Amino acid sequence: MEDQNIRQKLLEIFGNQIKFNKNFDSNAAKLKEGMSADFIEWCKRCKEDQELGSVPKKKEFKNLYVFFRKIASDMRVTLIKEQNSDFVEIILDGHKAYDDTRLKLGYKQSSYYGS
Amino acid sequence: MNEKILKIILGKKKLFVPMIFTEKQFNILGKYINHIRLSNAEKKSLYTSIKKKMEALESFLIEQQDRQYFINNPGDIIPSRLAEAKRIVESYSKRYDKVFIAGSFLFSKEFNDIDIFVVMKRGYKEKQEKNKHIIFLSEKRLASPIFQSASAISVSNFLIAKRLEKKKPSLSELMTMYHEAVIERVRNEERPEALRGLIFDYHLFCRDELISGKQLKEISKKTKLDELDVLIKGLCKKLFSITYLYVEVHTYIKTLDESIKNIKPNSHLIRFKNTYEEMIYGRPKHKAKAA
Numbered sequence: 540m541e542d543q544n545i546r547q548k549l550l551e552i553f554g555n556q557i558k559f560n561k562n563f564d565s566n567a568a569k570l571k572e573g574m575s576a577d578f579i580e581w582c583k584r585c586k587e588d589q590e591l592g593s594v595p596k597k598k599e600f601k602n603l604y605v606f607f608r609k610i611a612s613d614m615r616v617t618l619i620k621e622q623n624s625d626f627v628e629i630i631l632d633g634h635k636a637y638d639d640t641r642l643k644l645g646y647k648q649s650s651y652y653g654s
Numbered sequence: 655m656n657e658k659i660l661k662i663i664l665g666k667k668k669l670f671v672p673m674i675f676t677e678k679q680f681n682i683l684g685k686y687i688n689h690i691r692l693s694n695a696e697k698k699s700l701y702t703s704i705k706k707k708m709e710a711l712e713s714f715l716i717e718q719q720d721r722q723y724f725i726n727n728p729g730d731i732i733p734s735r736l737a738e739a740k741r742i743v744e745s746y747s748k749r750y751d752k753v754f755i756a757g758s759f760l761f762s763k764e765f766n767d768i769d770i771f772v773v774m775k776r777g778y779k780e781k782q783e784k785n786k787h788i789i790f791l792s793e794k795r796l797a798s799p800i801f802q803s804a805s806a807i808s809v810s811n812f813l814i815a816k817r818l819e820k821k822k823p824s825l826s827e828l829m830t831m832y833h834e835a836v837i838e839r840v841r842n843e844e845r846p847e848a849l850r851g852l853i854f855d856y857h858l859f860c861r862d863e864l865i866s867g868k869q870l871k872e873i874s875k876k877t878k879l880d881e882l883d884v885l886i887k888g889l890c891k892k893l894f895s896i897t898y899l900y901v902e903v904h905t906y907i908k909t910l911d912e913s914i915k916n917i918k919p920n921s922h923l924i925r926f927k928n929t930y931e932e933m934i935y936g937r938p939k940h941k942a943k944a945a
């Protein structure tokens with residue numbers, strides 16, 4: 540599946556308010572056919588309240604509901620929704636960016652990539 | 655020229671002069687390793703006769719390296735996999751200095767991919783090469799419990815130092831791991847990473863045991879949802895003071911209260927709330943109904 544196609548499908552699922560990370564398209568292009576199909580299916584299930592997420596511990600993000608998913612060994616997805624509202628952001632990236640996102644949301648205390 | 659061999663030769667002059675090198679050639683090697691300028695005649699000698707002799711000596715080292723493996727807990731390794739692991743280590747040794755193979759490929763009939771660990775000076779990276787999952791990690795990170803545990807059943811081309819650096823996880827990290835472990839168990843995830851992490855940390859910090867990948871796999875298969883609540887409570891009580899837990903968790907329970915109203919399905923959030931209430935008040939305050 541082409542990366543622009545994936546972006547388009549996600550816009551159809553979540554609406555135009557969803558933001559994509561900077562490297563979304565280049566990372567989406569790396570996904571094999573089966574992986575991108577799984578990824579889209581998972582997004583659909585998140586939208587239809589069929590997946591479980593978590594509530595960040597940081598006070599400033601307590602209004603968010605966050606879904607995480609591992610795709611292959613080197614790709615991670617973070618999907619962020621505002622509680623009682625829309626999905627606002629999707630981040631498809633490698634370990635480093637995944638780690639930074641978790642750090643920002645308060646899921647981690649220090650960066651995994653310290654050493 | 656291999657510096658290791660060069661140093662051995664220079665340190666054992668009597669063994670090599672005059673049998674292998676002449677006095678002059680030996681002096682040239684001394685100059686070469688100390689980066690002292692060589693005359694044209696010396697350069698010629700270095701790049702012709704000396705170099706050839708050195709190559710012959712280096713071949714012994716390469717041969718020896720190719721045949722030297724370090725095997726941790728061979729009894730736990732499936733024999734046919736051991737032979738294959740050696741072949742893989744040998745092949746990766748051509749590209750990298752320190753390589754080891756660990757994980758379910760060695761001890762389990764069924765495996766997803768072959769975990770190959772490459773030790774580097776710094777950094778951390780993972781990549782997939784067909785069915786091979788390659789993890790590049792630093793020497794420092796190799797001392798972390800999760801990699802020490804992985805290396806407990808392993809095949810390597812170097813002696814893996816038994817050096818354990820126990821770093822206490824933060825409360826946020828533990829809570830996140832617990833949340834994800836519950837989600838993984840509900841989903842019946844094939845490779846529950848957070849669940850394994852929680853079990854691993856519980857054994858490490860509450861029981862002072864470093865469990866191997868094989869043990870971890872077996873225990874995580876049997877661990878039920880309710881047991882995860884017990885693990886997180888045990889870990890938190892072991893690692894943090896009740897006062898600290900109260901201050902940190904009390905606010906989060908309020909956040910969960912709000913989220914439970916807003917989110918469906920919410921049975922997992924109710925579980926988290928009950929667990930945290932039990933942890934700081936000794937019992938759940940009042941049972942919320944799942945939507």
